Amino acid sequence: QWQFVESGGGLVHPGGSLKLSCMASGFTLDDYAIGWFRQAPGKEREGVSYITMSGDSTNYADSVKGRFTISRDNAKNTVYLEMSSLKPEDTSVYSCAATTSDPRRVGFYEYEYAYWGQGTQVTVFS
Numbered sequence: 001q002w003q004f005v006e007s008g009g010g011l012v013h014p015g016g017s018l019k020l021s022c023m024a025s026g027f028t029l030d031d032y033a034i035g036w037f038r039q040a041p042g043k044e045r046e047g048v049s050y051i052t053m054s055g056d057s058t059n060y061a062d063s064v065k066g067r068f069t070i071s072r073d074n075a076k077n078t079v080y081l082e083m084s085s086l087k088p089e090d091t092s093v094y095s096c097a098a099t100t101s102d103p104r105r106v107g108f109y110e111y112e113y114a115y116w117g118q119g120t121q122v123t124v125f126s
Helices: none
Strands: 003-007 010-012 018-025 033-039 046-051 058-060 068-073 078-083 092-099 120-124
Touching: 003 092, 018 033, 018 092, 018 120, 033 068, 033 078, 046 068, 046 078, 058 068, 078 092
Parallel strands: 010 120
Antiparallel strands: 003 018, 018 078, 033 046, 033 092, 046 058, 068 078, 092 120
């Protein structure tokens, strides 16, 4: 049975850093491109970053560019999202999702992402 296990969320002050992990079990992660999404209370879910199957291409939402870095270790079946210079507006539940499509073509179109994790809470507070 496939499963995503996300971890690394928590409480942090503005300017702080966190590293989120998304580990897959029950399937081979390198068959999928991975996206990170986030959803704050009362807001629509938004795409944050994606990485292609091979890891040769990444993309970021304008709001996180220069502060977040996505990477993957297929040997560990894990994708990471390193977040730095965190702001209160980064507070959200962060989820990873997998797609067999090329994210350079589908972007953050959620219906292209078939498998979703439960999410991990990130709270940035003063």
